[in-house]
Amino acid sequence: MNYAVSPWAIAIFCTFVVAVLAISYHFARSAKSASGFYTAGGNIHWSVNGIAFAGDYLSAASFLGICGMIAFSGYDGFLYSVGYLAGWVVAMFVVAEPIKRLGKYTFTDALNAKFNSRGIQLAAAISTLLVSIFYLIPQMVGAGSLVTPLLGLPHEFGVIMVGTLVIIIVATAGMASTTYVQFLKGGLLLIFSLVLVFLVMSRGVSTKPDQGGDVPFRDFQTVKAASWDGQTVVLADSGYSVAGVFPENLGKLVFVKLVKNGQSSFWKLNPAEMLLEETQTVAVRPDGSKLYNGETKDKGKFYQVGHMSRIVKNGQEVQKSGTTDFFSFIKTIKDGTVVRWLKFAGLKDGDDKVTVYYQQPIEGKELLKPGVKFKVDSARGATTANKIDFISLMIALFFGTAALPHVLIRYYTVPNPASARKSTIVAIAAIGLFYLLTLYMGLGAMVNGVLDLTNDNMSAPLLAKSFGVTVFAIISALAFATVLGTVSGLIIASSGAVAHDLADKFFKVKMDEKRKVLWGKLSAVGVGIIAMVLGILFKGMNVSYLVGWAFAVAASANLPTIAMILFWPKTTSRGVLASILVGLGSALGMILLSQETFNEVYHIPHVKSLIPFNNPAIVSVPLSFLTLVIVSLLTQRQEAALQARNAEQLKKA
C-alpha cells in the first residue's frame, strides 16, 4: 500500500526524539564512572527498573512481529507471546537474585565470579557479542522499514537515524539514560496498547469494515467460469478476456490473467464453484520497478484487506457485531468465518516476477487453534520433524530469555538482590499484560480491513491508523521507540562485552575510571556503527529468524552455565568453558546448516539440509548441560588445584 506521510505523525515523532535527547542530556553527568556508565550507579528504583525491563524486552519482534503474525496466522502468533513471557519465570526464580549478587557490570562477571578464568572471560564475551548482534540486526532493519511509512524517508535513513540516536543515548549517559528511555517507552507502550484494544472492542466487527468510515470497504469481485478442462478456461462473463492460465504448485493453484478495457489482472480459479476470484499482485519488472495491481504504488490501487465474511450473533448471521468485550470479541471471531490472504511468490508472467495474494476463507475456530502457521497438526500434514521443530522453538523461548545479555545487565542497575527480584515481578506483570493484549491487537488488525499484504509488521500501526492519524502517530512513534529502547540495551551489553570483559578483564588493558568510561563509550560508538551497517546490508531480508537465533544461542551457551553454577557445587571452570563452547558451536552449527538458512540466507532451496529441523535448542541445550556435567566431573582434581592457586595469588596480592 501507499503510505501518506502525516505532519501530525512527524510532529509527535519529533517530540519523542527531543524527549529522548533531553533525558540523555539530563543524565550525562551520571556516566563519569564505570559503575555510572554500565549500571547507572546501581541506584535505579525497582519499579522503574521493572518497567524499563519491559521497555527493553518488548522489542520490534514483540510489538510489530507478534501482532503481525497473529493478524496473518491467528493463534499461532500468540504462541510466541506465551513462550516469550514464560522465559521470565526462569529469570525470576532462578537467575534474578544470584546474578545480582555475583556480578558487577556484565553477565560474564557473574559467570566468572567463582573461577576467575580467562577462558570463560573470552568465551562468555564472544557469546554476549554474538547474541547481541543477532538481536540487533532485526531491530535495525525494523527501524528502517518503520521510517518509510512514518516519515516518508528511505530505509537507510531510518537505520542511520536509530543508530545515531542510540549512540547519543548510550555514549552521553550510558545505562542511566538508557533506563529512563526504556521506562518511558515501556510505560507508554502499555498505556497506548490498552487504549488501542479498547478502541477495537468498542468498534466491534463488521463484514464490511471501512476503518470508521474513512476508507471504503473493498469488495473483491468474482467472475463466473463457463468451463475448465484442466488447461483452458472459458468465461461466462464476456466483459473479460483470458490472457493466460498459470497452473502452479503442481496444479493445486491455478491463476488466470484476465484483461478488461486494456487493464490486466490476476484471478484465482475456484474449480469447485467454477468461479474466478480477484487477487492482488505485486509484479517485479526486469528493470526492478514494481507494479501493484498493475499500477505504480502512488496510484493507491493495492488495497488494505482483512475482514470476516460471516458473523454470527445469538445464532443469527449479522453484518455487524456491535460493541464487544474481551470475551465476546473472541467469540465473534471463533463462531464466524475470516477471510485470510495467502501468498504465492514466483509466478512468471513473461519477464515479470509476480507475487499473487489470494483469499482463503477459514472458520474462526480453526484460526484460533494451533496449526495455521506452525506445522503441529498431523491432520494438516505435520511430520514428526515439524513437531520437534516447534517443541525446540518453545524450549529456546523458555530458556533463552533468562540468558539474554541485555536482559541480565539490567539486574545490576538496582541497589540489591531484593530489588532485582521485585523489578522482575513488575517486568512479568507489565510484559504479561502486554502479551495478553497482543492477541486482541493482532485479531483486531485481522478483521478491520487494515492489513498491508506486503508488510505484516505494519499490522498494529495500521490498526491504530484506522482510528485516526493521532493514534497512528503515537503508536508509530512508540513502535520506533520500541526499536530505540531495545537497541540501546543491546549496545550497552555489547559495549560491556568489548570494553569491560575483553579489554579490561581479558587483555588487561591498564585503565583508570575515566579511561574505562571512555572505552565503554567508544565501544558503544563502534558497535552502533556496525549495527547501522548490518541494518542497511540486511535490508529487505526476512530477518525475523535472527531473533530466534539469539534465543537459541543464549539458551544453549549461557543458560546451562548460569543454572549449573548456581545449583551444582561440582561445576568447574573447564566444565563451564566447555559448556559455553559446545552450546555456542552446536546451536550455531545447526542453525547455519538448517533448511531455513539454506532457503533464506544462502538462497539454495533446492539443496536438502541434513538437519531435520530449524530450531536447534532441543539438541543444543541438553548437549550443553551434558558437556558441563561430564567435563566438570572429569576435572574435579584440576579445579581444586586451580582454586588453591587462585587463593594463593589472592593472598599474595
Next chain:
Amino acid sequence: MHEPSSNWTKDHAASIKRVLGLWFVTLYTIVYAGFVVINVVSPSFMAVDVGSLNVAIVYGFLLIIFAIFLAAIYNHICTHAEEVMTTLRSGDETEALKEGRS
C-alpha cells in the same frame, strides 16, 4: 575475582529462596510443558470450547496469569523470609553481645 556491584549484608534467607525458586520453576515448567505437548499431540483438543473462548486461548492466558501469580507469591514469601531471618539473626547477635558483656 570481581567485587559485587553494591555492598549488601549477608542473605540469611538465601537457601529458603533457592529451594522455593526451584519448586516454583519446576511447577511452571510442568504446566508449560503440558501446553507445548498438547499443542503437538492433540491440536484439536485446543479447539474445544471453554465458554466464549477455547482451550488454546484459556491455557495461553492462564500461563501468562499464572506466571504473574507465582511471581507475586514468591516475592511475598521471600520478603517475609528475609524479614524473619534478619530479625532472628539480629536477636541472636544481641543475645551473644549481652552474654559477652556479662
